[in-house]
Amino acid sequence: MTRHSHMRLGAFLYPTGYHVAAWRHPEVPADAGVNFAHYAELARTAERGALDFLFLPDSSAMRGADLSELSRTAIRYVAQFEPLTLLGALAAVTERIGLTATVSSTYNEPYHTARMIASLDHISGGRAGWNLVTSQNPFEAYNFGLPQHPEHDARYRRAQEFAEVVKGLWDTWDDDAWVRDKESGLFFEPEGVRPLDHRGEHFSVRGPLNMPRTPQGHPVTIQAGSSGPGRDLAAATADVVFTAQHDKNDVKAFTEDVRARAGKHGRDPDSLQVLAGVFPFVGRTRAEAEEKAQRLRELIQPEVGLDLLASELGHVDLSGCDLDGPLPRLPPSNSGQSRRDLLVRMAADEGLSVRQLYQRVAGSRGHRQVVGTAESIADDLADWFESGAVDGFIVMPPSLPDGLDDFVDLVVPELRRRGLFRSAYEGSTLRDHLGLRRPGR
Numbered sequence: 001m002t003r004h005s006h007m008r009l010g011a012f013l014y015p016t017g018y019h020v021a022a023w024r025h026p027e028v029p030a031d032a033g034v035n036f037a038h039y040a041e042l043a044r045t046a047e048r049g050a051l052d053f054l055f056l057p058d059s060s061a062m063r064g065a066d067l068s069e070l071s072r073t074a075i076r077y078v079a080q081f082e083p084l085t086l087l088g089a090l091a092a093v094t095e096r097i098g099l100t101a102t103v104s105s106t107y108n109e110p111y112h113t114a115r116m117i118a119s120l121d122h123i124s125g126g127r128a129g130w131n132l133v134t135s136q137n138p139f140e141a142y143n144f145g146l147p148q149h150p151e152h153d154a155r156y157r158r159a160q161e162f163a164e165v166v167k168g169l170w171d172t173w174d175d176d177a178w179v180r181d182k183e184s185g186l187f188f189e190p191e192g193v194r195p196l197d198h199r200g201e202h203f204s205v206r207g208p209l210n211m212p213r214t215p216q217g218h219p220v221t222i223q224a225g226s227s228g229p230g231r232d233l234a235a236a237t238a239d240v241v242f243t244a245q246h247d248k249n250d251v252k253a254f255t256e257d258v259r260a261r262a263g264k265h266g267r268d269p270d271s272l273q274v275l276a277g278v279f280p281f282v283g284r285t286r287a288e289a290e291e292k293a294q295r296l297r298e299l300i301q302p303e304v305g306l307d308l309l310a311s312e313l314g315h316v317d318l319s320g321c322d323l324d325g326p327l328p329r330l331p332p333s334n335s336g337q338s339r340r341d342l343l344v345r346m347a348a349d350e351g352l353s354v355r356q357l358y359q360r361v362a363g364s365r366g367h368r369q370v371v372g373t374a375e376s377i378a379d380d381l382a383d384w385f386e387s388g389a390v391d392g393f394i395v396m397p398p399s400l401p402d403g404l405d406d407f408v409d410l411v412v413p414e415l416r417r418r419g420l421f422r423s424a425y426e427g428s429t430l431r432d433h434l435g436l437r438r439p440g441r
């Protein structure tokens with residue numbers, strides 16, 4: 001059973017496209033991550049399709065101790081403009097599309113974060129959102145004065161308090177507190193402000209925010225961790241959950257679980273929307289779509305594939321393992337758990353060798369790959385959406401800009417023909433697009 005009249009669709013903008021070898025494709029600008037004209041084109045394409053939002057992943061470090069070893073693999077780590085700065089500029093060249101950026105609670109302060117996202121919400125007229133993560137990349141620690149990446153559970157404890165402070169700061173002003181009355185000389189109504197006075201385990205923040213309440217009240221909160229603590233964080237704080245899932249029944253169980261957890265936090269379980277990542281190769285025929293996938297697969301350098309697999313599995317050492325043998329038993333890891341469990345299970349279920357697994361992973365990197373025509377992809381997305389397993393999808397084009405053009409020009413019209421997606425924006429804020437109510441103070 002669907003919960004909405006149409007599905008939610010976000011555009012995941014990994015600069016060159018999500019496929020690890022996309023940057024080597026002749027039609028992809030290899031400097032995409034620092035090419036504003038490229039992002040402006042992508043944003044306009046997504047807006048032409050009336051997609052709900054752009055989504056920018058992020059990381060604040062190159063990975064790895066040895067920079068010379070990184071020279072062939074660095075492209076796979078988000079090497080792009082700082083996302084909130086980029087979205088500020090994209091706000092000026094778009095009108096309706098939502099603008100969402102990944103922000104790490106492990107390596108930021110909540111006051112800065114609340115202020116930056118509130119600024120983006122004002123600048124864009126209510127189109128801002130943030131994807132709260134605890135950071136996947138352990139090498140960020142060395143750029144922020146820490147000897148090592150904090151433990152998984154400790155990161156999530158900080159994230160819970162972080163989200164509480166950010167939202168508290170967004171609520172420090174009444175919507176109409178800033179009267180700016182030139183006649184009387186009253187800038188704001190004194191009874192319209194409430195400092196935060198937060199004192200917790202990780203943060204002491206007096207507040208208030210030095211800015212009026214934003215057009216959306218609360219910019220949209222996305223959460224993208226799928227472990228137990230990740231689900232609890234989503235249940236307590238998120239409007240949207242972004243998850244990597246391969247099986248319709250698994251994602252259905254996941255959705256039911258995060259909604260039940262939201263209920264335990266005193267929230268309306270239906271206020272939480274679940275979007276699954278999808279990595280589509282779209283062709284005018286199935287053969288054309290397969291060819292596109294094969295072309296990128298052939299561009300993967302073996303050392304890149306193996307290195308990528310090692311970090312997706314939690315930064316394990318795979319050097320010296322037999323590429324044509326099964327995945328060896330893995331030591332425990334302090335990195336993301338959900339992605340690792342998914343891959344180990346996939347390799348065992350399908351009897352994949354290490355090489356086959358890296359070829360699979362290097363392509364979609366844990367997200368669900370779909371290959372086919374607009375009709376077959378629309379069938380697939382419709383099946384997940386109509387069964388109530390998800391509220392929509394975050395589309396992760398394998399290469400850019402062509403992968404987004406294919407989705408918007410071929411798949412979106414097919415979804416519209418079936419009444420599964422809007423033909424034009426109806427509201428003006430990201431909350432409007434997602435059908436989320438604006439929270440009162």
Ligand SMILES: Cc1cc2nc3c(=O)[nH]c(=O)nc-3n(C[C@H](O)[C@H](O)[C@H](O)COP(=O)(O)O)c2cc1C
Nearest residue numbers: 057058133134135136224225226227230336337338
């Ligand atoms: C779909 C998805 C997207 C994510 N995107 C990012 C990202 O852009 N940057 C980042 O540092 N962490 C990202 N994460 C990491 C998680 O938010 C989380 O901080 C970490 O991986 C632990 O996740 P876990 O709860 O699944 O164990 C992402 C995770 C998922 C599942």
